[in-house]
Amino acid sequence: MNRSPQPGLDHPIWTALTTRQAHLGxxxxxxxxxxxxxxxxxxxxxxTPAAYEALHQLLQPHETVALLLPAPVSPxxxxxxxxxxxxxxxxxxxYEAGHVDGSLDDxxxxxxxxxxxxxMLELVQKAKPGPFGTRTHEMGKYIGIREQGRLIAMAGERMCLDGYVEISAVCVDDEWRGRGLAGRLVSLLRSQIEQRGQTPFLHVISGNQSAIGLYERLGFEIRRTFLLARIGHADPASAAASNG
Structure with missing residues (x-):
């Protein structure tokens, strides 16, 4: 499903890095x-070949980054x-039930x-919601829940572009799953984002049916699907073999 026209959402990483989050890249x-x-x-x-060459120059020899692609690309x-x-x-x-009547649980x-x-880093290392680095929390607002001082659940904002904010790093400690904490945090973030006049969006791996089901119950719909790709410098030996 592709709900165009929303050009910023069709290129969320590029749009964020050339506008509101240029200072983070x-x-x-x-x-x-x-x-x-x-x-x-x-x-x-x-x-284009020129763009891939420019990306090559931004990467260290043993470093990789992730791209969102509209379709498969050639070598x-x-x-x-x-x-x-x-x-x-x-x-x-x-809106999900409870959103309109103000009964969100904070x-x-x-x-x-x-x-x-x-x-935050300790929790994501346990729960593995996706990539999260030492400065990821600088990308936007993050909220969480502590139990006896220990952080047991959190969610936050990642990519930010005009009119849209991505919800990300939604995770709950294994011992506290099944209690609705993830849904509470996503609903609260959504409400706060919408109060600022922006629209929340998020990304989820297609095989994660439990997360997709949760987000659908919270009022999110699939807009489009990207190919997630990892890219880095080619191994010199492999490159020589392929060119030989």
Whole structure:
């Protein structure tokens, strides 16, 4: 499903890195990437050899970044690209029960900041919601729940572009799953984003049916699907063999 026209959402990484989050990345008019400790994402202005060459220049020899691609691409000189799977982009389109009547549950929910960074990293290492670095919390607002001082659940904002904010890092400690904490945090973030006049969106791997089901119940719908790819410098030996 593709709910165009929403050009920013069709290129969320590029749009974020050339507008509201330009200060969190580096690059030029052809290719840009987030700083490595912020997020492992990069984007191209267009699928051209020159843009891929510009991306090549932004990567260290043993470093990889992730791209969102509209379709498979052919082999690229000096770069190794691996397709990791399909990634659904979901956008908030309707209100879930409780959203309109103001009964959102914010009990024990706290704002997280740089002082919570170590605890946030510890939780994502356990729950594995997706990539999260030492400076990811700088991308937007993060909220969480603590139990006896320990961070047991959190969610936050990642990519930010005009009119849209991505919800990400939704995770709950294994011992506290099944209690509706993830849904509470997503609903609260959604409400706060919409109060600012913006629309929440998120990305989820196509095979994660439990997460997709949760987001659908919370009023999100699949807008389109990208190919998630990992890209880095080609191994010199492999490149020589393929060119031989």
């Amino acid at each position: 580096q690059g030029n008019s052809l290719a840009r990437r987030y700083h490595a400790d912020v997020a492992p994402f990069a984007a191209l202005s267009a699928e 690229i000189d000096a770069l190794q690209l691996t397709h990791l799977g399909d990634l659904h982009q979901m956008v908030a389109t309707r 009990r024990d929910v706290i704002a997280l900041s740089h002082v919570d960074a170590n605890d």
